[in-house]
Amino acid sequence: MTLKMNQKLFNTILLLFISAIAISQPARRPEFDSPQVNSDNTVTFKFLAPNANSVKLNTQIENGSVDMVKDESGIWSATIGPVKPDMYPYAFNVDGIQVADPKNTNIFPNEGFQNSIVEITGNNPLVHTIKDVPHGTVSYRYYTSPELGERPVVIYTPPGYETSTDKTYPILYLLHGSSDTEETWTKVGRANIILDNLIAQGKAKPMIIVMPYGRAYPSISKSAGSLRNWDNLQEIKKDFLNYLFPFINENYRVKEDRNSHAIAGFSGGGGTSLFMGLNNPDMFSWVAGFAPGMLPNEFERNNAVAFENPAQTNKNLDLFWIGVGEDDFTYRVVKEYFELLDSKGIKYERFISGGGHTWMNCKLYLSILAEKLFK
């Protein structure tokens, strides 16, 4: 081969190489993008599968789960909407097998399924839309637990944290749902972008957000059910108290008083956030649950400290906030919990949204909570 090897030959080699890397992916000739958000807020999804018998689009968009249609090049497609601007999980069902969208790097971090995320912005930026405002930093770190090993944690520090070297900040501990990971609150929940935007608008106080991994793995296996199971709660409590909190306090400029500490969580992580927040009044005065996973027959046990002296609990708490959707499977149990809190005279704020047990609602709840915290 001479120096005159040309662009075309190189491109051929490059294609061979990409095929080699994309191990055994059938030759991907036709060029297309997926998903495509159109100017009228309809969305077109495409998936290449010349030999499939049936490809379905499954989304959390209302009326967004449909059969896809194949064209002569083997690309299946479907257009849905107009779609209400938000970020939605979706996947393709190819002859019964669920597949994330290989054209989309925006993947839902989860231990139980693989979904992709589509973002429809519409004409006006939403609270989670990435804009040209000062951005905080999302840090991936490890802390060490002798029992559980090197534990991953994702930490948001607000804009200006690095340069304002003597300022201290309040902290929100923010817990994911049962099969999610420490990345789900930023990648699907956009916690960092929501705070960037609310801080830029003067609506939220600058705060640190700590997003740990919520399962006491390897003690509690990855297929061991809800994070709010008693065994996991006990291990997580030890892990948080002995290793996570000291790690954060040593490595970040945090305000250490209880009135500067909040805890919130979604689903199984909401069960955890209520358990941790309500039973450790010396540590937290701001407690929230987003569609929290709870069992009625565990209410008394899991709320023991808070229920012992409701008047004192009301005095301890700067805010006790619960959000849930009317179509959420947890709604029925959460309503029972509301009734119990009412009967005990424990004060709380309830926020009932539309929708179900979704990360669209998580973003909404966080954006509402963030405006209330530390004020």
Place this chain on the structure above:
Amino acid sequence: MTLKMNQKLFNTILLLFISAIAISQPARRPEFDSPQVNSDNTVTFKFLAPNANSVKLNTQIENGSVDMVKDESGIWSATIGPVKPDMYPYAFNVDGIQVADPKNTNIFPNEGFQNSIVEITGNNPLVHTIKDVPHGTVSYRYYTSPELGERPVVIYTPPGYETSTDKTYPILYLLHGSSDTEETWTKVGRANIILDNLIAQGKAKPMIIVMPYGRAYPSISKSAGSLRNWDNLQEIKKDFLNYLFPFINENYRVKEDRNSHAIAGFSGGGGTSLFMGLNNPDMFSWVAGFAPGMLPNEFERNNAVAFENPAQTNKNLDLFWIGVGEDDFTYRVVKEYFELLDSKGIKYERFISGGGHTWMNCKLYLSILAEKLFK
């Protein structure tokens, strides 16, 4: 429903919920883990697909691509190895469709394909094995380019960076391959863990590693070929010089002299790192390519500054290092490049490994380079 709703009922609801979230994933009854690394370094992969006709395992492990076998519960499995300890990409091919492993959250960030990653450690930790040593921080940030928008960049700061508030550090700019993303160097290349380990052993100097997104998207579309294409190089050069470098210099405690700046990259990003490093001697004195993507007919143009005065170039460079595998598709062109450098009298270090155009080799090359930098 009364307060006596029991665990079993709740679990049933929880299962329904998980099914709802895992939109249309067929009911996932059998419990199993995948991948499973066995004590003899064999690895068992499993995939649930009761109705599939054929499931194949495709890996970058030698002899690791095999037909899988279905059991009576609809789980396909294959055991391969013993496998040489390392981290390998893999995927399942289900009736012709490539699928990442839904049981594995360790996903290869890439715009062209979806692979999972399996890690085989063996009896002794490797240079990329997560150990109980002081860990640096991996930060996800955005910088703003008026032309290209909010640009993502991943930044490694070494252990102690946050607490040693007056120390300054050298920087390695580290570029991914053509269909990779800003996350690939940490998630697949384990750049952060490699540095944590080498720093703990006193083998590498503490340094900052800056891992930008290498495509000038949206100017250069995500399907526009190699990162080292001329159009992309021009846009990236503007982006780096005008926005990325100032962002890093303003926000991090960096040594600003050229002898404290290195640039390296893989594949298309290797073409970029040589182009940026060799044409900007005022900025970089350490330049490296890992299986760099290059075209012989572009050698003169892309190396114009370095080739103009080879003696000066040799004087400028603290290190010019190129690593490539004997089975790599770039090897033939890289050899031509070596011959050209030799004919011009430009000094460089070459490192020829076994293996191909893989991230196993990327980790090897980075671990070798990191021990040489800034010494």
